[in-house]
Amino acid sequence: MSPTELSADLLHASDRTSLSKDSFKRAFIDNLFYTQGKFLQVATHKDYYQALAYTVRDRLLYRWVSTATAYTGQVSRTVSYLSAEFLMGPSLGNTLINLGILDEVRQAVGELGLDLTDLLDQEAEPGLGNGGLGRLAACFIDSLATLELPALGYGIRYEHGIFYQTIVDGWQVENTDNWLRYGNPWEIRRPEWSVEVKIGGFTETYTDTEDRHRVRWVPAKTVVGVPFDSPIPGYRVNTANTLRLWSAEATQSFDFEVFNRGDYLGAVNKKVTSENLTKILYPNDETPQGKELRLEQQYFFVACSLHDMIRILKGQGGSIERFHEKFAVQLNDTHPAIGVAELMRILVDDYLLPWNDAWSITTQTFGYTNHTLLPEALERWPLDLFRRLLPRHLELIFEINERFLHDVRVAFLGDEARVRALSLIDETGERYVRMAHLATVGSHAVNGVATLHSDLLKKDVLADFYALSPQKFHSITNGVTPRRWLALANPRLCELFRETIGDGWAKELDQLRRLERHADDAAFAERWRAIKLDNKRQLADLIVQRTGIEVDPESMFDVQVKRIHEYKRQHLAVLQIIAMYHRLKSDPNAEVLPRTFIFSGKAAPGYAIAKLMIRLITAIGDVINYDPEVRGRLKVVFMPNFSVTTGQRIYPGADLSEQISLAGKEASGTGNMKFAMNGALTIGTMDGANIEICEEVGSDNFFTFGMTAAQVEERRRAGYDPREVIEANPELHAVVELIRNGLFSRGDTELFKPIIDGLLWHDTYMLAADYASYSDCQLEVDRAYRDTARWTRMSILNVARSGKFSSDRSIQEYADKIWKVTPVSVPLL
Ligand SMILES: *Cc1c(COP(=O)(O)O)cnc(C)c1O
Numbered sequence: 001m002s003p004t005e006l007s008a009d010l011l012h013a014s015d016r017t018s019l020s021k022d023s024f025k026r027a028f029i030d031n032l033f034y035t036q037g038k039f040l041q042v043a044t045h046k047d048y049y050q051a052l053a054y055t056v057r058d059r060l061l062y063r064w065v066s067t068a069t070a071y072t073g074q075v076s077r078t079v080s081y082l083s084a085e086f087l088m089g090p091s092l093g094n095t096l097i098n099l100g101i102l103d104e105v106r107q108a109v110g111e112l113g114l115d116l117t118d119l120l121d122q123e124a125e126p127g128l129g130n131g132g133l134g135r136l137a138a139c140f141i142d143s144l145a146t147l148e149l150p151a152l153g154y155g156i157r158y159e160h161g162i163f164y165q166t167i168v169d170g171w172q173v174e175n176t177d178n179w180l181r182y183g184n185p186w187e188i189r190r191p192e193w194s195v196e197v198k199i200g201g202f203t204e205t206y207t208d209t210e211d212r213h214r215v216r217w218v219p220a221k222t223v224v225g226v227p228f229d230s231p232i233p234g235y236r237v238n239t240a241n242t243l244r245l246w247s248a249e250a251t252q253s254f255d256f257e258v259f260n261r262g263d264y265l266g267a268v269n270k271k272v273t274s275e276n277l278t279k280i281l282y283p284n285d286e287t288p289q290g291k292e293l294r295l296e297q298q299y300f301f302v303a304c305s306l307h308d309m310i311r312i313l314k315g316q317g318g319s320i321e322r323f324h325e326k327f328a329v330q331l332n333d334t335h336p337a338i339g340v341a342e343l344m345r346i347l348v349d350d351y352l353l354p355w356n357d358a359w360s361i362t363t364q365t366f367g368y369t370n371h372t373l374l375p376e377a378l379e380r381w382p383l384d385l386f387r388r389l390l391p392r393h394l395e396l397i398f399e400i401n402e403r404f405l406h407d408v409r410v411a412f413l414g415d416e417a418r419v420r421a422l423s424l425i426d427e428t429g430e431r432y433v434r435m436a437h438l439a440t441v442g443s444h445a446v447n448g449v450a451t452l453h454s455d456l457l458k459k460d461v462l463a464d465f466y467a468l469s470p471q472k473f474h475s476i477t478n479g480v481t482p483r484r485w486l487a488l489a490n491p492r493l494c495e496l497f498r499e500t501i502g503d504g505w506a507k508e509l510d511q512l513r514r515l516e517r518h519a520d521d522a523a524f525a526e527r528w529r530a531i532k533l534d535n536k537r538q539l540a541d542l543i544v545q546r547t548g549i550e551v552d553p554e555s556m557f558d559v560q561v562k563r564i565h566e567y568k569r570q571h572l573a574v575l576q577i578i579a580m581y582h583r584l585k586s587d588p589n590a591e592v593l594p595r596t597f598i599f600s601g602k603a604a605p606g607y608a609i610a611k612l613m614i615r616l617i618t619a620i621g622d623v624i625n626y627d628p629e630v631r632g633r634l635k636v637v638f639m640p641n642f643s644v645t646t647g648q649r650i651y652p653g654a655d656l657s658e659q660i661s662l663a664g665k666e667a668s669g670t671g672n673m674k675f676a677m678n679g680a681l682t683i684g685t686m687d688g689a690n691i692e693i694c695e696e697v698g699s700d701n702f703f704t705f706g707m708t709a710a711q712v713e714e715r716r717r718a719g720y721d722p723r724e725v726i727e728a729n730p731e732l733h734a735v736v737e738l739i740r741n742g743l744f745s746r747g748d749t750e751l752f753k754p755i756i757d758g759l760l761w762h763d764t765y766m767l768a769a770d771y772a773s774y775s776d777c778q779l780e781v782d783r784a785y786r787d788t789a790r791w792t793r794m795s796i797l798n799v800a801r802s803g804k805f806s807s808d809r810s811i812q813e814y815a816d817k818i819w820k821v822t823p824v825s826v827p828l829l
Contacts, residue, residue: 017058019101024108027055040112046182048114049092049122053185056095056105057231062828063099063240064231070826071150075316077325077821079144079151079814080309082339083332084298085134085281086141086155086243087162089484089644090123091186091230094142097487098233124179125645127161128245130285131563131602132670133371135480135644136449136807137332139670142481143811145234145241146507148823154305156297157187157228157245158281165602165641167547170618174283174605187228187245193311195225195304196251199296203392215349217392223274224249225304235483235507238826246304248277284604285563286377292385295338299390302339306346320351324364328819331368331443334379334435340366340442341393344400349392355399367818368439368446369476371667373456374567380432383425397424397433404441411468422464440465440472445818447474450668450689452709474817477692478668479807482509484644485674490652492531493679493799500524509677510803515796525792532655532679532795539653542639542646543598549625549637555594556785559680560658561642561650564603564610567665571613571755572767573597573658576775577620577636578735584630593782596635600642600650609754614638616752619744647671652678655791656781659684660774662765664709666690673805679795683781685770689805697801701794703784705777706770715769722763725771732771736760 018024032038032051043051071078096102106116129135137153144151163174200220208214225246233240250271282294313326323343331337340362347358372378387394401424412418424441426432440446440462448454454475458466466473487494487506497505501514518524536553544550560573577597583590599617603610621636639646657675659666659682666688676682676693683703684690694702707715726732736756738744745751759767785791803809815821 017062019059019099019104021104021108021111024055024105025112027058028052028109028112031055045118045122048109049119050182050185052105052109052119053092053123056092056099056101057185059099059101060095060231060233060240063233063238063826064242066238066829067240067826068242069829070824072316074824075318075326076150076824077819078312078327079149079819079821080305080327080329081137081140081144081151081153081332082302082305082329082336083134083137083153083155084301084335085129085332086126086137086153086245087129087131087134087644088126088138088243089648090120090125092123093120093488094484095233097483098142098146098235100236124182125161125643126179126184127164127177127643128155128158128281130162130281130283132668133285133333136478136670138644139479139481139484139807140811141232141241141243142234142483143479143807145232145239146237146481146483147808147811147815148234148237148239148825149811149815149821150824151241153232153241153243154301154308155243155245156278156281156301157247158278159247160280162281162602162643163283163605167614167618167638167640170615170622172603172611172614186230188230190227190229193227193308194249195227195246195307196222197225197300197303198222199299200389201391203395212352214352215392215395217345217349221270221274222251223277223300224251225300227304227308238828239824244305244308246278246301248275248300250274283602284606286372286374286565286567287604287607288377288379289606290380290382290385292389295381295385295389298335299338299342299393302336303342305336306339306342310346320347321353321357321361323347324361327365328367328821329365330814330819331366331439333369333371334439337368337379337435337439337442338390338393340438341390341396341400344396345392348396355403359400359403362442363444366439366443367814368443370436370446370448370453370457370462373453373461373665373667375461378461379435380426381435383431383433386433394433397438400438400441401425408468418464422468436462437465444472445474446472447476447818448667449476449478450692451475451477452664452686452691453667453688456664456709476810476813476817477689477804478670478673479805479810480670480673480677481807482506482677484648485651486677489648490535490678492534493652496527496531507808508803509806509808512677512800512803515800519793519796519800522789525789525796528679528792528796529788532653535653536655539598539649542649543637546639547637549621549635551596551635551637552594552632555596555635556655557598557653558595558656558658559598559650559654559675560660561598561600561639561647562669562671564601564607564613566609566613566758566765567661569660569662569765569767570599570601570617571759572660572770572774573599574613574616574620575732575735575767575771576778577624577634578738579731579775580778581620581624581627581630581634582731582734582738584633585627588629591782592633593785594633596637598637598639598650598654600639600646602642609758612752612755616739616744616755619752623744647674651675651680654678654680655785656680657682657684659687659690660706660770661685661687662770663687663707663712665765673802676798677802677805679799681781681784681791681794681798683774683777692804693802696804697798701797701801703777703781705773707766707773712766715766720763720766720769722766722768723760725768726760729768729772731775732768 031054036047141153198219230243231240347353505511651674657680659672668689685706
C-alpha cells in the first residue's frame, strides 16, 4: 500500500474528526489531556479554549487537506492576495459558523459544564493590521474560500500586532500586543518551505560559463522566511484555503560561520537582528513612515511569497513562462508593490528571460488596488535608502522607468511635464521611488474601492496614467463578510432572519431583500426593536465593564468607531455634542433627544492631533457625564482598544452610524457597511461607499449632509476662510469659545489649543464649512428617531437593501474583471 492510500484509509477508519457530538466531546477531552496536559478539575478557561480550538481545528484540517489535494490535482488559476496586513479577528467562532457546527458545539461543551461564550472570549485577537485595509483582506479571503476560488493569502506574521490601547487620565496609552503568548492553535509552521531572502549589498556584472553577460546581486545579509499556515474555511463548502504568513528567522549557515570564528555573541546578535524583521507591525494608518525596517518587511514577505508561488508552479510541472497563467497576484495597496521589481529580477536575472517576455509575464500577473486619495499616504522611498536595501531592484526600476517614459514621450509628444509627473522617480526635491507608480505601471489592472474613489483616481491621483491607458482602470466597491459581521456578531437578528426568510442570506446576501415585505408589519417591527434593545443592553454591559460609565440602553446609541484621523472628523462630532450640551444648559426644557455618544478607535502613536482628539472626547465626557443638569439626556463614552472583537459587539448595538469624513477623502469605508447591515441608520457625507449605501437603501432611509467632493473643490478654489464661517454661526462660535476658554480642561487654555488653532487657521478638513449642515441633519435624525415606527421601518430597509455590501459580491467582481478565475469544487477525501 502506498503512503497516499494508507493515509486516506486511516482517515476513514477513524472517527476522530467526525462531527457527531459524542466523538466531539471525546476529542475535546483527549485534547485537554494530551495537548494541554490538564484534566477537567485543574484546567483553566484558557486550557478549555485551547482544547476546543484543537478539536475544531482537526475537523477543519480534513477539509484543508482535501482542498490541497484537489488543487494539486488540477492546474487551475490561483489568486495570490498579497497584503502586509490581515486583521483576522478571532478564529474559533468564525470557524464554527463556517463549518456549520456552532449549535452542536455549544451543546457539546455545555454537556461538559462549560459555556461556549466564555471559551470564545479566551481567544487573543491576532491584530495583524491597522484598520480598514487589513480587515478588507480578512473579509476577502473569507469570500474567496466561500466562492470556492483557489486562493492563497500571503502576509507577515508579526510577533506583535497593533498596540493594545488603554486610556489613562483620558489619554491614549499604547501597550505592546502579545497575541502569541499562549500559542496559536490555528497555525502550522512549515519549515520545509522556508525561503532565503537577500538584503542589501551591491551588484556586479560577470560573464557566465556560457559566455552570457549577467548581473549578480551580492547581498549584505540573508534572512530566512518561515511560513506559518492557517486554514481559511469557506462558508458551508468543503473548500479551506490557506493564509500563509511569513516569519523571519536567522540563517543557519551564517550563524555557523561567525560561530567558527569564535564570535558566539556576535552570531547570537545577528540572529536577534534577523528576527527583528517581523517583530512588529507599524502602527501607522494612512501616513506611512519612511522607515527602513518597513521596506525590509515589505520586500521580505513579497520575495518569500513569489518564491513560494514558483515552488508551487514547479511542483505542478509548470514552466516559468506560464507564471501568469497559474497566478493572479493582487497587490493590496502599494505595500507589496516591490513585487513588480522582484518578479522582473527573478525572470531576468535567475531565469535569463528576455526583458520583453519578462515584462509581459509580470504585467499579466499583477493587479493593483489603490486605497487612498490622501497625498501624504502615497508611499515613496528615498532613493538612497532604497539603494542600500535593494540595489538590484533599483537598477531594474530605472530600466522599467526608462522604457515606460519612452512610451510616454511617444504618446504625449513634447510634453515633458507629463513625463515628470508619470516618472517612477520623484525628482522634485530629494529623489524618491513612487510605489503607486511602480504598481500602476507593473499591473494590467488598477482599481479603486468605491465608485467615487475610482472616479477621483482617474481625475486626480492617477490622472496621467488614466490618460495613457484608460483600459487598465476598474472600480470595485469594497464589501464585508456577512458571516463574521452578521452571523457571528448578531445572532439574535440572524435568528429572526432564519424564521422569516430562511438562511440563504449568509451566502447570497441579496436575499435580505425578502425582509422588505415585513417593513410595515407591526409585530415584526416589535421584534426588530426588541433585538436591537437586547444588543444595546449587551453593549451597555460592556461599556460599564470597560469604562465604568453607566449608559441607558433606551437612549439613542450614536456611534463613531474607526481609526482616529483628522480626515474622518471625529472632532466634527465633538463640536456637535458640545452644541447639544450648550443648548440644554441654556434651556433645560430644550427638546434634546437622549443620546449616548460612543467613540472608539486607535490613534497612531506619533499622531499628536489624533491623540489630542481622544483627550478631547474623554474630556467632554468627564464634564457632560457628571453634570446633574443633563443627567439622562447626554452621555459620552470612549471605549478603549477598538478591534475586530470589540467591533463585533459595537456594530450590532448601534442606532446611528457616523460616517462624516470630508467628501473626497475616505476611499470607501467598510465600517459604514457593517453598521447598515446591522440595522443602524447612517448620518454621512457623500463620500466613499456612503454614496452607494445611500443609493441602495434610498435617500429617505439615509441622512446626508455636507458638501459633495465637487463642492469641496469649488469651495477651496474660491478661497476658504474658516474664521468667517465660525463668526457667522453663533452656535459654532459659542462651542469654539467653550473649548478655548477651558471648560473641558479645568481652565487650561493651552491643552486643546492645537485643535482650536487648526480649526481657526487651516481647517484642512473643512469642519466649519460642513458644521451647519451637520447640525441641521442631526435635528432631522432626532425627529426620525422620535417616530419609532418610522425609524424601525428605515432600519429594516437598511438591512434588507445592504446585499450589495457583501464581500462575496466584491470578490466575484475581482474574479470576473481582473483575475479571470473560476471555482474549483473540492471533494472530501
Ligand atoms: C471595519 C473596521 C475598520 C474600518 O472602519 P472604517 O469605519 O471603514 O474606517 C477598522 N477597524 C476595525 C477593527 C474594523 O473592524
